[in-house]
Amino acid sequence: MTPDAPGRAGNRARDHGAGAPPRTAGGRSRAPRTAALLTAALLLVGGATAGCGGRATTHHKPGTSHEQATGSAGTLLDAQDPTGHRLREVPAEGAPEVRLAARPDSEDGWNLQLTVENFRFTPDSTGGAALPGAGHAHLELDGRKLARLYGPWFHLPAAQVPEGAHTLTVRLYADDHTAWAVAGKAVEGTLQLTATAPGQGGHSHTPPPSPPAPPSAQASPPEAPADRTATLTVRDGKVTPAPGRTELRRGERVALHVTSDRADTLHVHGYDKELALPAGQEATLVLTADRTGLFEVETHESHLVLTQLLVR
Numbered sequence: 001m002t003p004d005a006p007g008r009a010g011n012r013a014r015d016h017g018a019g020a021p022p023r024t025a026g027g028r029s030r031a032p033r034t035a036a037l038l039t040a041a042l043l044l045v046g047g048a049t050a051g052c053g054g055r056a057t058t059h060h061k062p063g064t065s066h067e068q069a070t071g072s073a074g075t076l077l078d079a080q081d082p083t084g085h086r087l088r089e090v091p092a093e094g095a096p097e098v099r100l101a102a103r104p105d106s107e108d109g110w111n112l113q114l115t116v117e118n119f120r121f122t123p124d125s126t127g128g129a130a131l132p133g134a135g136h137a138h139l140e141l142d143g144r145k146l147a148r149l150y151g152p153w154f155h156l157p158a159a160q161v162p163e164g165a166h167t168l169t170v171r172l173y174a175d176d177h178t179a180w181a182v183a184g185k186a187v188e189g190t191l192q193l194t195a196t197a198p199g200q201g202g203h204s205h206t207p208p209p210s211p212p213a214p215p216s217a218q219a220s221p222p223e224a225p226a227d228r229t230a231t232l233t234v235r236d237g238k239v240t241p242a243p244g245r246t247e248l249r250r251g252e253r254v255a256l257h258v259t260s261d262r263a264d265t266l267h268v269h270g271y272d273k274e275l276a277l278p279a280g281q282e283a284t285l286v287l288t289a290d291r292t293g294l295f296e297v298e299t300h301e302s303h304l305v306l307t308q309l310l311v312r
Contacts, residue, residue: 130174226255
């Protein structure tokens with residue numbers, strides 16, 4: 001019937017108009033499937049870019065937080081400090097500051113004190129990223145690095161300071177080993193130090209000899225022997241035997257016998273024990289393992305790990 005034709009045609013037009021989704025051969029709409037695929041793609045892209053805190057990282061140093069692994073402060077410059085570390089520029093207001101003072105030790109050498117402002121020592125995160133006002137310090141004698149400092153106090157043995165006038169320098173570094181700087185200059189403090197020969201007044205390299213004890217005096221009891229001994233040799237930048245672990249029970253004593261072919265300084269992390277290593281001579285450090293954990297024994301000048309103390 002002709003009058004009905006336009007109505008049927010209109011119905012078909014409404015069913016398949018421009019706004020209706022296309023249908024598959026089986027009559028189902030392809031629109032939901034397309035929307036689902038698009039949503040999944042967006043989720044994958046979003047997850048790849050969000051990451052941990054919105055920025056992908058390559059690794060976290062064991063024991064450091066995400067902030068310590070990814071944070072940064074200031075502006076990294078191309079300029080370097082005298083030891084080859086790049087400068088990290090920060091504004092003068094609120095920048096780290098350091099001053100150095102020295103007092104003769106009653107037995108040997110000097111006790112150095114670092115007074116810092118807007119700065120804190122963070123030995124647990126050394127090797128992480130640069131966080132504002134955090135890090136460690138380097139101690140230099142006449143431009144030669146003596147030690148890395150993780151706190152405000154340090155004992156400088158007289159054997160490391162030749163006779164004469166010298167300049168001590170302490171410089172502040174971020175955890176990533178860049179040097180904190182203001183106006184293109186590294187943040188540091190200096191001190192003039194004079195070492196005199198024994199018997200000439202001032203501070204001598206070694207204390208004057210004690211007078212001989214009277215015949216009736218009793219000798220002091222010998223120091224308790226070490227429970228563990230590690231004998232190590234450093235030659236041509238290699239450690240013999242190869243670095244391993246020295247296991248101890250808490251309270252035991254360990255003796256470290258170290259011979260280095262070049263002058264250096266031994267440092268036991270966690271215990272803050274230092275020992276001067278004269279070139280070609282054996283030096284011995286004895287300590288009591290009174291705290292548990294894993295502690296590295298390294299050289300400051302050659303940056304070598306000699307052994308690890310595992311205290312249970």
